[in-house]
Amino acid sequence: MGGERKVFTLAEVSEHNSPKDCWLVIDGKVYDVTKFLDDHPGGDEVLLSATGKDATDDFEDVGHSSSAKAMMDELYVGHIDSSTIPTKVKYTPPKQPHYNQDKTQEFVIKLLQFLVPLLILGLAFGVRFYTKSA
Structure with missing residues (x-):
């Protein structure tokens, strides 16, 4: 042609x-x-x-x-x-919260949230037990 x-x-x-x-x-x-x-x-x-x-x-x-x-x-x-020709649409991923790969800080906080009440409870029973036996 x-x-x-x-x-x-x-x-x-x-x-x-x-x-x-x-x-x-x-x-x-x-x-x-x-x-x-x-x-x-x-x-x-x-x-x-x-x-x-x-x-x-x-x-x-x-x-x-x-x-x-x-x-x-x-x-x-x-x-x-x-x-x-249809225009190309660029893919934009949805906004997501930042992913923290280092979970150490979160682990320590959760561990303390569990252990501190137990420590207070143990200390309260220990003081009570110690004062009764003395």
């Missing part, structure tokens, strides 16, 4: 999702990878699973060679209308 610069929506590209007609969106460009499915080193399933979405992250995560990137020029069919 020589010098044409066709712009596709994600919905249009998503219709091309079969082994007989497979298009991908990578870096804002649309590629017809149908004739490359059988030759893809990762297998056709990898390419087919990347249809219907922006596959840029999938493509970059693998770390393709410069020759693989050069091969993409032959498969180019147009650009994607970026307004049709």
Whole structure:
């Protein structure tokens, strides 16, 4: 498709999702990878699973060679209308209280809360017993 610069929506590209007609969106460009499915080193399933979405992250995560990137020029069919691609939502974990890995301080407090009343009780009985026997 020589010098044409066709712009596709994600919905249009998503219709091309079969082994007989497979298009991908990578870096804002649309590629017809149908004739490359059988030759893809990762297998056709990898390419087919990347249809219907922006596959840029999938493509970059693998770390393709410069020759693989050069091969993409032959498969180019147009650009994607970026307004049709859903925006990515960054995951923000919920706020949680700080986790204290050093539990020594808490352990000492709980131990004292247990032992001090026992010590007072023992001291009271000891004083009483000592005063009766003296």
